[in-house]
Amino acid sequence: MSQTRLNQTFLLLAVVLLFNTSIISARPEYSVKESRNCPYCHSREGPPQLNEIGAYYATHNHSLEGYVPSPKVTATPEPTEEVEIGVHMNTWDVGLRALATILLILLVVYIIRL
Secondary structure (H helix, E strand, O other), X not given: OOHHHHHHHHHHHHHHHHHOOOOOOOOHHHHHHHOOOHHHOEOOOXXXXXXXXXXXXXHOOOOOOOOOOOOOOOOOOOOOOOOOOOOOOOHHXXXXXXXXXXXXXXXXXXXXXX
């Protein structure tokens, strides 16, 4: 397929998707029907991303009848005291040791090649 033919195909597809309103699922009629705002069914990223309520609404013939929200998950409480893990090295110690090891390996390889 030539490049111009491919470009024409993509342009046609874009125009069809842009003007075909039946593909778009977010409609003001649903908001009026349920007396809810758009964020009630759509996630924070906005349409067309649906949250749990919106997915239920879409799969149950555009009705909220019988919807039971899933239980809310509580956040894990923050620890009240600091717990030490046992490794007490700072970044410089580890970095300098690694650099010294690499230099030692390079020195050994250099001596072997002589």
